[in-house]
Structure formats: C-alpha cells, structure tokens
Amino acid sequence: MYEGVLTKMKTEFSSPINYFLEFENEFIHMNQLLDRKIKFTFVKFECLNCHLDKEIFRQGFCKSCFFEVPQAADWILKPELSKAHLNEEERDLAFEKKMQLQPHIVYLALSSDVKVGVTRKSQVPTRWIDQGASQAIEVVEVPNRYLAGITEVALKEHMTDKTNWRKMLTNDIIDADLIAEKDRLDDFLPDEVKEYYLESNKNLFDLNYPVLDYPKKVKSLNLKKTPEYEGVLKGIKGQYLIFEDQTVFNIRSYEGFVVRIDIY
Incomplete structure (x- = not known):
C-alpha cells in the first residue's frame, strides 16, 4: 500500500x-x-x-x-505571451527569465494526427512522452520561449496544435510522414524565426509505450x-x-x- x-x-x-x-x-x-x-x-x-x-x-x-504562482501564468500554455526577453514581469521575473530565456524547440508530433507544439529543449523527449506521441521531429530551435510561441501560432494555421486523447489511447493514429510534413512548413515560419529552421534535420524520434x-x-x-x-x-x-x-x-x-x- x-x-x-x-x-x-x-x-x-x-x-x-x-x-x-x-x-x-x-x-x-x-x-x-x-x-x-x-x-x-x-x-x-x-x-x-x-x-x-x-x-x-x-x-x-x-x-x-x-492565480498567484508563476508556474500557472498564461505564458505556460500560450508561449507567445512570454515577455521575459523584454525584461517585463508577469508574476515573477526571475522565474520567468529562468524558464523563458533558454533554448526552445518547436516540433511536430504524431499522437493521433500530426500536431505542432513547443517545449524547452531540456524537456526533449519528455514532452512527447507526456503527450503519448508515437513519433516526433524537431522543426526549429530558438533561443527563447517567445520566438517558439509565435512560431507555433503561425504553424497551427496549417495543422492542429491539439492531441485527440481518445484516438491516442485507442492507438487510432493516422499514417503520416513527419519529415515531409516538416519540410513543407518552411514557407510558413515567421521571418524572425527562419534562421533557426532545422533544415537538415531528418532525425525522427520513435516512442514505444508499455x-x-x-x-x-x-x-x-x-x-x-x-x-x-x-x-x-x-x-x-x-x-x-x-x-x-x-x-x-x-x-x-x-x-x-x-x-x-x-x-x-
């Protein structure tokens, strides 16, 4: 017990x-x-x-x-609202700088459909595991959370940013080529992010669950x-x-x- x-x-x-x-x-x-x-x-x-x-x-x-702790501020779920790079505080500037001003990855993951998402580089591949993704690939690596957030906002105009948890749990997953999906997104990146595009990256992460x-x-x-x-x-x-x-x-x-x- x-x-x-x-x-x-x-x-x-x-x-x-x-x-x-x-x-x-x-x-x-x-x-x-x-x-x-x-x-x-x-x-x-x-x-x-x-x-x-x-x-x-x-x-x-x-x-x-x-409604008080920095771990539950709006920028957690909406990275495009990050402001630490501007030296602006939302709830706790020291915490926000620590979390926001570090390398972030914008990725594609296959959990039910192909989705776009954001995570701190230090959280690869933990973030994908937590979402139940069967495959994932990194699209851009940027130096802060704000740039990752505006990238996600731009890319979700062209694909979902949500996981269908029911399909993920029943293993109802579409057949998709993540490398091809990544390659087609180059044209949709914000101008300030284009230099961070991982053009040569073809590294697929495969995840196997118990x-x-x-x-x-x-x-x-x-x-x-x-x-x-x-x-x-x-x-x-x-x-x-x-x-x-x-x-x-x-x-x-x-x-x-x-x-x-x-x-x-």
Whole structure:
C-alpha cells in the first residue's frame, strides 16, 4: 500500500518507456504493475504550492495559488505571451527569465494526427512522452520561449496544435510522414524565426509505450465522482493509465490529489 500526493509520472526514454509514480519518500515503477490489480482511493487534496487541503482548481493548485504562482501564468500554455526577453514581469521575473530565456524547440508530433507544439529543449523527449506521441521531429530551435510561441501560432494555421486523447489511447493514429510534413512548413515560419529552421534535420524520434492491450473505447476515471476505483492495469501511454475494463486515468489531471494505492 502506498499513499501520497499525485504529480505527473516521471519517465525514462527507453523501449518501452519506463514510468515512475513518485511520492515524498518512495516511488512505484509502474511498468511492473502491468496485468496486476490496482485500487485507487481518494484521501484528500493537497495544493502543490501551499500544501493545504484545499480543493484543486487547475494544474495541481488551489484557486488562490493558481492565480498567484508563476508556474500557472498564461505564458505556460500560450508561449507567445512570454515577455521575459523584454525584461517585463508577469508574476515573477526571475522565474520567468529562468524558464523563458533558454533554448526552445518547436516540433511536430504524431499522437493521433500530426500536431505542432513547443517545449524547452531540456524537456526533449519528455514532452512527447507526456503527450503519448508515437513519433516526433524537431522543426526549429530558438533561443527563447517567445520566438517558439509565435512560431507555433503561425504553424497551427496549417495543422492542429491539439492531441485527440481518445484516438491516442485507442492507438487510432493516422499514417503520416513527419519529415515531409516538416519540410513543407518552411514557407510558413515567421521571418524572425527562419534562421533557426532545422533544415537538415531528418532525425525522427520513435516512442514505444508499455501497453499490453489498447482499449476499443475509453471512459475516463473522475476521482471526485468515483473516489474509489479498482482495475487491472493493461497499459501506460502519455500520462494515462489504461485498465482492462477500458477505464483510463489521467494522472496529470489529478495532480494535487492525495491517494492511497493498493496493489494486489
């Protein structure tokens, strides 16, 4: 039996990818639980910032912390709103400079359809694993988050920037040539980004997940409505646990929830 506050699973790039659920003083190697029965029991909330038992609002934070901490500012989800390169503060300039003024990658990933996305270079390939991508390729490497953001805005005029999580989890993935898709995007890059285009890059990342059986149709576990759930683990993809009864559990959506985990 384990108990702790949920945060997104840590990953190790291997074939298949290794997943680890970490608590304060212990961790679970989730791959070792495939084909075993697991029971999740919701215990209480614990905000990832103030650590109080206050209902989680978004991204693992209670409502008051969500609107105060720099980790939940608008530029996190909308990189084009980054302003650290202008020396302008949104919530915490030191934190914003640390996170925004570092190399960023604009990439294409194949998770359901071909999507465009942004990540810090230090988060390659973790970001793609968290999205459940089966393949990915780097398109541009820029020196800050703002340039990556305006690139994403320009490219999503020509393709999606969202993952269809249901298709990703049922392994309903289109057949696509990411190298060809990357090559056609050169003409759509903003002028200030063209010099950062990785024209010669043909390096495809292939990602293999620990999944024994893909579900045909998925139903999402809601810990608020179902505070106790028990099922046999059949796979892990993205930040989702996939169970034999076709229930899927998005660990990242429940950051800040304290749970007890029983393994049989």
